[in-house]
Amino acid sequence: MNSKxxxxxxxxxxxxxxxxxxxFIYHVLSISVGKxxxxxxxxxxxxxxAGLCTHxxxxxxxxxxxxxxxxxxxxxxxSGTLLGALSYRHRVIYNFIxxxxxxxxxxxxxxxIILALLWIRSGHVPAFISFLMVxxxxxxxxxxxxxxTDSKLLQMAEIFDFSFKRKVxxxxxxxxxxxxxxxxxxxxxxAWKSGIAAEVISTPNLSIGRKLYESKIYLETPExxxxxxxxxxxxxxxxKVFKALLNRFIKIR
Amino acid sequence: xxxxxxxxKAYEKHVFSNFSLxxxxxxxxxxxxxxxxxxxxxxxxxxGFEKPDKGSISNAKDxxxxxxxxxxxxxxxxxxxxxxxxxxxxxxxCMEVLEFLDMADAADFYINELSGGMKRRTxxxxxxxxxxxxxxxxEPFKGIDExxxxxxxxxxxxxxxxxxxxxxxxxxxxxxxxxxxxKIMDKNPAEIIRSLHFSExxxxxxxxxxxGII
Numbered sequence: 001m002n003s004k005x006x007x008x009x010x011x012x013x014x015x016x017x018x019x020x021x022x023x024f025i026y027h028v029l030s031i032s033v034g035k036x037x038x039x040x041x042x043x044x045x046x047x048x049x050a051g052l053c054t055h056x057x058x059x060x061x062x063x064x065x066x067x068x069x070x071x072x073x074x075x076x077x078x079s080g081t082l083l084g085a086l087s088y089r090h091r092v093i094y095n096f097i098x099x100x101x102x103x104x105x106x107x108x109x110x111x112x113i114i115l116a117l118l119w120i121r122s123g124h125v126p127a128f129i130s131f132l133m134v135x136x137x138x139x140x141x142x143x144x145x146x147x148x149t150d151s152k153l154l155q156m157a158e159i160f161d162f163s164f165k166r167k168v169x170x171x172x173x174x175x176x177x178x179x180x181x182x183x184x185x186x187x188x189x190x191a192w193k194s195g196i197a198a199e200v201i202s203t204p205n206l207s208i209g210r211k212l213y214e215s216k217i218y219l220e221t222p223e224x225x226x227x228x229x230x231x232x233x234x235x236x237x238x239x240k241v242f243k244a245l246l247n248r249f250i251k252i253r
Numbered sequence: 254x255x256x257x258x259x260x261x262k263a264y265e266k267h268v269f270s271n272f273s274l275x276x277x278x279x280x281x282x283x284x285x286x287x288x289x290x291x292x293x294x295x296x297x298x299x300x301g302f303e304k305p306d307k308g309s310i311s312n313a314k315d316x317x318x319x320x321x322x323x324x325x326x327x328x329x330x331x332x333x334x335x336x337x338x339x340x341x342x343x344x345x346x347c348m349e350v351l352e353f354l355d356m357a358d359a360a361d362f363y364i365n366e367l368s369g370g371m372k373r374r375t376x377x378x379x380x381x382x383x384x385x386x387x388x389x390x391x392e393p394f395k396g397i398d399e400x401x402x403x404x405x406x407x408x409x410x411x412x413x414x415x416x417x418x419x420x421x422x423x424x425x426x427x428x429x430x431x432x433x434x435x436k437i438m439d440k441n442p443a444e445i446i447r448s449l450h451f452s453e454x455x456x457x458x459x460x461x462x463x464x465g466i467i
Contacts, residue, residue: 155302156326159318160340160383170339174330 040222048222049229057206065126065208066234069195072130076191077184079131080138087139088146101136109133109194113201122202126209129198130191137190141183145176181246188242192235254278254312255387255417257295261307264294269305270442276387281410281418283428285462286438292421293323296389299419319385321393325376327364333375334360341382350378353408355401369396374405381412388418394427406430425462429454437462 023042033039040048052058087094104112112132116125149172157167199209208227215224256275262268269291276282284292297303299313300320319340327336333356338347351357354374364372373396380388394402410431420432428435429451437447 152322152324152326153328155300156322159300159320160379162339166339170328170331170335174328 037219037221040225044222045225045229048220048226052223052226052230061206061208061211062230062234064206065196065199066238068126068199068204068207069130069191069238072127072132072195073134073188073191075127076131076134076187077138080135080183081142081180083135084139084142084146087143094143097139101139104132105136109197110201113198116198117202123204125202126195126198126204126207130195133190133194134187137187138180138183141179142176145179146172148179149175177250181250184246185239185243188239189235192231192238196231255299255316256311257298257305257308258311259308260298260305260310262291262294262298262303262305264291264303265289268442269294272308272443274436274445276417276419277434278417279415280434281413281416281420281432282434282436283420283422283432284436284438285422285425285428286443287423287440290438290440291443292438293391296320296391296419296421299387299389316386317384318387318389319380319383320389321373321376321380321391323391325372327372327375327379329364332361332363333367333371333378336364336375337378337382339379341384343382347378347382350381350412353412354378354405370398370401373397377405377409381409386417388413388416390418390420390422392422393420394422394424402427403430425454425459429459 026039027042030039030041036044083093083097087097109129113125113129116128120128153171154167157171162170196209196212199207200213201209203210203213208231212224212227215221215227254275254277256273258273260269260272262272272291274295284295286292294303298305298310300318328339333351334344334347337351338344341347348357348360351360354377356371356374356378359367359371362371364375367375373393377390377393380390380393394406397405406427407430418432420428422428425435433451435447435449435451435454436445437449438444439446
């Protein structure tokens with residue numbers, strides 16, 4: 001067995017054991033509190049989750065929540081990349097965009113969600129909030145990557161008559177990719193959290209956020225935990241799928 | 254003829270003061286001198302990357318240049334062939350150049366898979382493959398194996414016959430093997446102290462140069 005495989009297996013084992021230890025700690029906590037309404041047992045959560053999975057509505061809810069987050073995320077990645085490139089090329093665009101994106105970065109998500117509820121339909125708020133949270137992240141990372149471009153490589157490109165297209169392909173893209181990948185992976189997590197938070201406040205039909213809110217209102221704590229568990233599973237799965245897609249389509253030596 | 258006319262430039266601890274130098278066209282010239290005497294600055298001025306504080310460079314603006322920079326400046330995520338062919342579409346010509354640089358077998362290697370000497374040879378290939386009026390070489394053989402260097406220099410000399418070249422080096426053997434004219438530079442202030450045809454240079458001269466007597 002080669003050493004990489006051994007290392008991977010060890011890593012997997014350590015992670016699994018860590019998860020089991022945390023589940024055990026939670027289980028002990030649940031027993032010591034002794035009130036399912038406050039801290040439901042692992043069994044209660046899993047049975048609530050299993051119960052949810054048997055309903056078609058659960059899958060519809062998950063599907064629409066995922067779609068909302070993905071729309072916001074994809075739009076943010078596309079616009080952030082474009083704005084990052086334009087800000088690098090034209091200082092005036094950077095100066096124009098910088099204040100508004102700094103405000104978005106600094107302001108609390110809840111403020112934007114409530115404001116967005118005044119401006120747009122509640123069904124569109126989660127995608128809009130995911131977009132708003134990811135946009136500054138992608139913009140600043142793309143810009144940072146471009147600003148780090150080696151000026152000596154650009155001089156070389158000038159001497160060897162690189163076209164704009166070739167410069168983008170051979171110098172700028174390889175330079176930006178590591179920053180872009182990190183921003184996208186971190187951004188996806190943010191898109192999830194902010195998107196679901198927006199759903200909790202805007203409560204659109206067929207949304208995980210609405211289900212979380214209703215579980216809280218009706219004191220269905222195991223369901224609340226089951227929906228939270230669903231969000232965590234989806235978030236991890238989305239990150240894995242997205243990482244695999246990035247590695248497949250954006251290869252860098 | 255490309256001329257540096259009465260150049261004045263202060264940089265770091267060194268200085269050019271009323272420096273003049275002419276490079277004849279279709280001839281290869283070596284600028285030989287100690288580190289820090291301003292050889293690379295002259296190349297940067299020719300390429301327009303640095304400007305003289307005073308003085309001018311004549312007949313350089315309308316010329317096209319190809320260069321082996323002091324650093325390799327290669328594109329890490331691409332192969333040797335992709336790097337070499339940035340300004341040449343002729344794959345056969347590329348392979349011919351890589352062949353005499355002993356890099357044909359490594360044509361599909363990525364830059365981060367190469368040794369220092371191989372990276373240097375890739376930078377040389379890229380330079381040779383561009384059709385230019387003037388070829389500039391800044392310490393091009395740095396890190397290349399001694400045995401290989403001799404073959405490479407003789408192949409390059411043949412390849413560049415009749416073209417305008419400027420080789421910057423501190424190695425007198427490289428200079429006389431590759432160039433027709435050798436100009437010896439001194440520093441502080443930078444000046445050309447000797448200008449010789451390579452045939453004028455004998456073993457005694459080389460010995461004296463290496464001992465620092467010249």
